[in-house]
Amino acid sequence: MSKNSLKTLVEKEVPADLSEYIPNRFDVVGDIAIVSIPPELWDYSEMIATKIVSMRGNIRTVLNKASRVKGDHRVSDFEILLGDSTVTTHGEFKYRYLLDLSEVFxxxxxxxxxxxxxxxxxxxxxxxxxxxxxxxxxxxxxxxxxxxxxxxxxxxxxxxxxxxxxxxxxxxxxxxxxxxxxxxxxxxxxxxxxxxxxxxxxxxxxxxxxxxxxxxxxxxxxxxxxxxxxxxxxxxxxxxxxxxxxxxxxxxxxxxxxxxxxxxxxxxxxxxx
Incomplete structure (x- = not known):
């Protein structure tokens, strides 16, 4: 495991019996990070969001993925842990995509x-x-x-x-x-x-x-x-x-x-x- 992984950074801040629930990774869309925090760690969600920002300087918003993709539109429910917008521009090779993660997959x-x-x-x-x-x-x-x-x-x-x-x-x-x-x-x-x-x-x-x-x-x-x-x-x-x-x-x-x-x-x- 990387010395700078999310799990490594977070496990120092939570009780040992909760370390198994720490997410191993998070996704990044534009300047938004998406993480799935289980209920067992909800009291530490703000700290986890802060750790994510410390790992990626370009992150402006951190979202908790509160549900799996669902419905005809295949959209997840998100809770904003840090920041104030679900709209971002994502760069992929030489293209850019503007989107609202609360509306689209x-x-x-x-x-x-x-x-x-x-x-x-x-x-x-x-x-x-x-x-x-x-x-x-x-x-x-x-x-x-x-x-x-x-x-x-x-x-x-x-x-x-x-x-x-x-x-x-x-x-x-x-x-x-x-x-x-x-x-x-x-x-x-x-x-x-x-x-x-x-x-x-x-x-x-x-x-x-x-x-x-x-x-x-x-x-x-x-x-x-x-x-x-x-x-x-x-x-x-x-x-x-x-x-x-x-x-x-x-x-x-x-x-x-x-x-x-x-x-x-x-x-x-x-x-x-």
């Missing part, structure tokens, strides 16, 4: 993964991004002289997406759509060269729903949550549906034994749909 841990996938987009492709949020997949993809259709149900996220299109001085072909991803086959009567699908937890049925929208030979980057032991079974299921698995990557753990994975899939000519 944003995962800073996926920064490298978003860069990896959007770097694969080829000029003149038609790209579909459901669950696009405030635009961290859609905007970098759209910079590459392509047409990007991005769909998001949360109207607040759509507001921030529009702000971020302007913030990044983007003038290309990007088409935000405020709609439920389940309605995409009805809304969009076209086929795409590439699908980037950051699927929410437990929503794997979107693979079958969106597959008919992908051209033969097209690429789908499908994100899902599962245990490592199920990877081979998933590969077989994608093969049975007419897809070749080009690569599989772990994109972080979400629960004990459960990780987020991305399957880079190529649609064969004999694929279903």
């Amino acid at each position: 944003f995962n800073p841990r996926l920064g490298y993964e978003r860069h990896r996938v959007t770097s694969l987009v080829l000029p003149r492709e038609d790209v579909l991004v459901p669950f696009c949020g405030v635009g961290p997949f859609a905007i970098p993809a759209a910079i590459r002289d392509v047409s990007v259709f991005c769909v998001e149900k949360n109207r607040y996220a759509c507001h921030w997406l529009a702000e971020n299109i302007r913030l990044n001085n983007f003038k290309g072909n990007i088409y935000p759509i405020n709609a439920d991803a389940g309605d995409i086959p009805v809304i969009l009567d076209m086929k795409f060269d590439r699908l980037i699908v950051p699927t929410p937890y437990g929503q794997d049925h979107f693979f079958s729903l969106l597959s008919p929208l992908l051209k033969e030979g097209g690429m789908m980057h499908f994100y899902t949550f599962q245990v490592a032991e199920d990877i081979e079974k998933s590969k077989q299921a994608f093969k049975d549906a007419g897809y070749e698995t080009i690569s599989v990557r772990r994109c972080g753990n979400v629960a004990r034994g459960v990780s987020r994975w991305v399957f880079d899939l190529k649609k064969n000519r004999l694929a279903k749909g």
